[in-house]
Amino acid sequence: MLPRQRANILRAWYDECQKNAADLATLITWENGKPLADAKGEVTYASNFFLWFSEEAAHIHGDVVPSSVPGNRVTAIKQPVGVCGLITPWNFPAAMITRKIAPALAAGCTVVAKSPGETPFTANALAELSRRAGVPKGVVNFVTALQNTAEVGETLTTDKRIKKVSFTGSTNVGKLLMKQASSTIKKVSWELGGNAPFIVFDDCNDLDAAVAGAIACKFRSSGQTCVCANRLYVQEGIYDKFAEKLAAKVNDFKVGYGFDDGVTHGPVIHDRAVSKVDAHVQDAQKKGGKVIVGGKKLPDLGPNFYAPTVITGATGEMDLAQEETFGPVAGLFKFKTEKEVVELANDTDVGLAGYFYSGNVNRIYRVAEALEVGMVGVNTGLISDAAAPFGGVKESGFGREGSKHGIDEYSVIKSITIGAK
Numbered sequence: 001m002l003p004r005q006r007a008n009i010l011r012a013w014y015d016e017c018q019k020n021a022a023d024l025a026t027l028i029t030w031e032n033g034k035p036l037a038d039a040k041g042e043v044t045y046a047s048n049f050f051l052w053f054s055e056e057a058a059h060i061h062g063d064v065v066p067s068s069v070p071g072n073r074v075t076a077i078k079q080p081v082g083v084c085g086l087i088t089p090w091n092f093p094a095a096m097i098t099r100k101i102a103p104a105l106a107a108g109c110t111v112v113a114k115s116p117g118e119t120p121f122t123a124n125a126l127a128e129l130s131r132r133a134g135v136p137k138g139v140v141n142f143v144t145a146l147q148n149t150a151e152v153g154e155t156l157t158t159d160k161r162i163k164k165v166s167f168t169g170s171t172n173v174g175k176l177l178m179k180q181a182s183s184t185i186k187k188v189s190w191e192l193g194g195n196a197p198f199i200v201f202d203d204c205n206d207l208d209a210a211v212a213g214a215i216a217c218k219f220r221s222s223g224q225t226c227v228c229a230n231r232l233y234v235q236e237g238i239y240d241k242f243a244e245k246l247a248a249k250v251n252d253f254k255v256g257y258g259f260d261d262g263v264t265h266g267p268v269i270h271d272r273a274v275s276k277v278d279a280h281v282q283d284a285q286k287k288g289g290k291v292i293v294g295g296k297k298l299p300d301l302g303p304n305f306y307a308p309t310v311i312t313g314a315t316g317e318m319d320l321a322q323e324e325t326f327g328p329v330a331g332l333f334k335f336k337t338e339k340e341v342v343e344l345a346n347d348t349d350v351g352l353a354g355y356f357y358s359g360n361v362n363r364i365y366r367v368a369e370a371l372e373v374g375m376v377g378v379n380t381g382l383i384s385d386a387a388a389p390f391g392g393v394k395e396s397g398f399g400r401e402g403s404k405h406g407i408d409e410y411s412v413i414k415s416i417t418i419g420a421k
């Protein structure tokens, strides 16, 4: 198809998502549990990838290259990589899928997407909307898997017909899939786990804004986003005040079923997640941390609910400092100097997102450049935007989604040299 035809289909898919936004949000809340307002926000974010890449599809340019050989003419063209295998997690049942499918189709690829076992219905709804948008038969294919996830993953990462694998999920599964994909040297991109530092310097202009940023970035989706703050570093002069304000706000959360009025925070995804969150809280308490709000399961609401928690006196030896909790627990670490906190922030094998609050423009550049992460939020706790490159460094993976770079993950560059004679 011509790029413009692909663009028109992606635009039609965007329109279908907009028309059916309320139904998509309902499905997301049903199967993921996040509050309906958050689910609506996800639908907007998810559909924006169709809009963004409908615009990019018509602008895939190559290069005319000055040759080193007299008389030769060299051009470089971009071509679709081929059939793509896509594997996504349950925490954003729509957006993780559209962030991959939209650039793949824009580039001219076809896809086989394995939907998450926990949230297959949103993926099925997107499939139906692709049909209504006019995506030709066979271009977008969804596979569901529950018991046989590993088997489907093995096929997608080893079958010769698949030329590219894009995976979003945990670092451990990413490492396994990378090994499998090496058997046929596929083009790959990995969006893996994080352990985001969230730093509040005492020169931040507005402590309340920093608290609001921490809430957005730590407790959104009950702490189950890969870019969630995981370690909150607060400078010593404002530590007590920050802790007090954060605890007061967290205490006001209404935890419950996503469809109920006024509910601000839902459950975590399953009982294994509750156990991990609880283990991190208990470990922190054993090592001297103090729970100032939350710190317990909420069995009256259901087996998957955990009270949003704030812990003061967090230290680097605690499990919550070393691995992502992926749940509603904010551990507050005290620091003295910028040099110290940058070292602490970087002292981890992963590097997806990092955040800090400061009013000093020199510090803003210095710290943003020093953090070993793929994305930095300065004076904001929300960084996701279809227009901005999304991705990590270190064991958080490589490749970028969204932005003008997203399409490169699904393209290959071919150079064509025409000899002089």
Ligand code: NAD
Binding pocket: 087, 088, 089, 090, 091, 114, 115, 116, 117, 149, 150, 151, 152, 153, 154, 168, 169, 170, 171, 173, 174, 176, 177, 190, 191, 192, 193, 194, 225, 226, 227, 324, 326, 352, 392, 396
């Ligand atoms: P997970 O790695 O267990 O699962 C992610 C997806 O991979 C699911 O669809 C799952 O069914 C599938 N999967 C698991 N084992 C597989 C295998 N052997 N073969 C093929 N597919 C397999 O991760 P999870 O715990 O469900 O999701 C949370 C993790 O995802 C966190 O670590 C989080 O940070 C990460 N995440 C990263 C990003 C990002 O953009 N970097 C975004 C969202 C989530």
